[in-house]
Amino acid sequence: MMTLTATAHMAAWGKWLGDALGTNAAGASAGNALFGIFLSLVVYLFGQWLFKIGKGFFLFQPLFVGMVLGIFILFLFAKAFGTDTATFYKSAYLPGGNIIFWFLNPATIAFAIPLYRRNDVVKKFWLEIVLSLIVGLVISLFVIYYVSKLVGLDNVGIASMMPQAATTAIAMPIAGAIGGNTAVTAMACILNAVIIYALGDWLVKFFHVNSDPIGAGLGLGTAGHTVGSAKALQLGSIQGSMASIAVVVISIVVDIVVPPFASMMGLI
């Protein structure tokens, strides 16, 4: 034992840690899920703490802090293990991350509850809701198309930006069908949620969105997906209900509207 050098120590520790995290060759596919779950919890709780002591500074929103810090920690670990961040993410973080990610299924279904609680509004305004989402999406698509052109995105980039109003699971295959990059679209959907989560309150105030509670709900649900619905619930029960219906209806509208729009604009 006395002959063990510092480097040997390091190697032993490295092997132990690699085994535990599932990053060593043998364990690459059967990684330890606990690391991903633990890391997600730690970075999110750190974000909550930072948000509290930062007196609610918008960049300290727990989801945003958790995301940035989580990626940074994975980047450092990957450096330490001598792999690239993407590989380390897949072998060490993803098994645990997927377990948490799975719970978005029941969480999304749960938005039927605030929707049903304001069924009176849904029954009364269903036609306005559907028309607003269709017309609003078409107008937004034109704006997003020309903004993308303006900043110099190529056709693949533009096609990836088109379906982002839909929930990720719908947006990705649509992006693929119109010649976009599905990973970029997934990134757009995630950033939509993060942006609404971080800037939502400020945007609602700045653009006087809440002057019409039905519009505020539909807008938040469209722009921020399920996170937007959670934000809308904080504004009121009508907003929450409208955001929940927007998440479903806008996804179906994207399904129908975006492919013909893309071919009209010459993307496919």
Place this chain on the structure above:
Amino acid sequence: MAANDKATKTETAKEEQASPILIQMGIFAAILFVSSLISPLFPATFPVPTPVIGLVILYILLASHIVKLRNVEKFGDFMISLIAFLFVPSGIQLAASLDILKAQGVQLVVVILIATIVLLVVVAYTTAGFIWLRKNVFHRDVNVEE
């Protein structure tokens, strides 16, 4: 008679009580399972993912009073309160696409930021427009209870 009264009272109290949490989770699991069977029936060109079908199913069940609010409320509200945390893995997922960000990152982030604001504002004001039409052109009631 008195005993009978008491029995009905406890029964109504039970009626209003929330279902046990395992039952609530069971309802969610059953809906998810049925949704996952329906989802693949849609063609690849018209994808409708499992949770979206599940949301519609739970809404229909609630609206037709087959499932009562007290059967699902507690677990559902709990899941909604967790939503920001549940998105952490999605956010960290960007670690796998850092190379895309390196190539066109700034442009993409700018477009996504603008797109998010555009979607929020345009949809909100379009809705306000349609509500205005309903009130001033079609002269229909636009009042809602807070």
